[in-house]
Amino acid sequence: MTPVPYRSEQLSHEEFEALAAAHPDVVIPLEQTPYWADFERKLGRTPYGIWAYYDGGTLVAVASYLRSDRRLRPSLVVVNGPTWFTTRTHNAEARLVATVQEQFRADPAVDPLYVRMQVAHPQPPVTGPLEHGWYEREIVVDLTPDTDAIFASFRSNARNLIRKAEKLGVEVRTIEPERWAEVFRTELFPIMQETAARDGFSSFESTFYETLLTELGQYLRLMVAYVDNRPVSWLITTEYRGYSVYYFAASSHSARKTNAPYLLLWEAFKVLKEAGNTACGLTGIVSENYPGLINVTTFKRNFSKTVVTIPTTYDIPLHPRRYALVAAALRLRREAPQKLRALPASAKARAAAITGRKGGQAPQ
Template sequence: MTPAPYRFQQLSREDFEALADRHADVVIPLEQTPYWADFETRLGRDPYGIWAYYDGDKLVATASFLRSRRRFRPSLVAVNGPTWFAERTPDAEARLVQTVQAQFRADPGVKPLYVRMQVEHRRDPVTGPLEHGWYEREIVVDLTPDTEKIFASFRSNARNLIRKAEKLGVQVRTVERDAWAKVFRTELFPIMQETAARDGFSSFDSSFYETLLEELGDHLRLMVAYVEDKPVSWLITTEYRGYSVYYFAASSRDARKTNAPYLLLWEAFKVLKDAGNTACGLTGIESENYPSLANVTTFKRNFSKTVVTVPTTYDIPLAPARYKALAAVLRLRREAPAKLRAIAGRVKNLPTSAKARRD
């Protein structure tokens, strides 16, 4: 017998804050809060609200959804969510999937092809996703011990590089909030551009980071490492309810010569600990769906042995036939260039006589 869907209720900002206050022991990702929704709005995106899901009067989970309007695939996306307040059993999660599916099929205000969110226990109708959107493993640093014990927990390589950076004159400073946007635009964004070009990824433009700093300033820190008063490495951390995240960072070639990123992150840990944070997530590391994170994995593993598995992001189709057809088209589009290159390679390697007969 299929269990009844959970009861759900949309939350106002005041509702959400009251609910969060009643559950102080639950880690709520910043991306699942009204404050992040405000940031998305500033970027021109379309938050669709935060819902709480109840089993009777018992709170089970909350989810903040962002409306995506990509061509042929309108969707609702819970970025780094949902947040679970009850035990996340396979049956409880299947029931939430069923609830979300029924909820947005019946919602006249939105007609998504699918809902995307993290699912730990995959069952039908959960599938996909059409593209991956969140990391699946991360390193977490415990900030509860005293600073000497935290430092001692690092790999010897990291401890040595931190000491070398200090000897080479690297200085770490926390940028004052009223100067964030100007400092980022004029001094720090060029370092991000250099990092992106060197490591082969596309960064956001400067306005994205400036908007992040302006809108979420109550939950952020901007710290910079300098060598001879020249910025060489920077990081942005988030903080919410005692949990911090090493969110964005970039380093120049000069930073690598002086080991500045190691000292910068160590100084950030101390600042975050002093502010009352009990842990710092270092965000994504290499996994099956994210082999490209291998480069940053080596750096992050220097600071902690604790690897946390994050539930994979999947799709919940609301129109299964259309979703299946779209998935087939996208798969063909992704695979076609490789197949064409393989065919061209086989033709190129044919013996001359075989090519002549074919012609």
């Protein structure tokens, strides 16, 4: 039996704000707001709008869509969403999936191959995704107890390293918003580059972070740890409706010698609590689809035992046959190098020779 679709309604900035104000207890990710959409637009991306979904007169969910125009696979992506305002049951999600299929297949202004969003109860036609888009587990720190109780809840290792950092003269500063872009570009981005090279990941260009700090300034904080008046570690947090997120961070090699990241995060918790935030999400930790997060997991586990599972990102194909062809082509492209490495040397030579002849070149 085909699920009955919900009624959908596109929201203006003002309508979104009124809807959010009417539901003060619902945690709405910053990525699901018009403010984040405006930031994406400044980066040259294309937000497609925010829709509310209703079952009769009851608000069920809200989703903010971002257009992605990658070759052969245009899509609509819901970043860290949708946001649910009712119980997220198996049937409720099936109805939302059916709604999204009907909504965007019939939309003449956009022709996506699929819609990508988080799904807690995957069932056909939900599949994939072609690539994963968001972490699946995070650690959350409760900021409602007093500061002494929060500190006492940390692992003894973290408490000791915080005290050592203080003794070693680590100084934590909150940077004034009007100086954020300049300080990041000249003092902090080199630390990000060092961190990325050391830990084996690719960071954004400095302009991404500068745009983030400029466009979303009222929802962010930039804090920096200094040793001998030299920056060694920094972090950016987001805040929205009383929920904060430890969003970006980087540390130099020398920062590790002084335990600066531990003191920096502890000072950030105190600032966030004072500002009225009730919790701080520490973002992704290791999971089945993100084994590479094991190193940051070790650090984050020092601050809380609370692990929250976030629904996995999936694709909702709108053109199933085309989607299946694209998925097969991408899978072949990803698996081919690994399969080639597994071949014996003689087979590799034959494969190279065949490839060379097809390319109009003589085998070497």
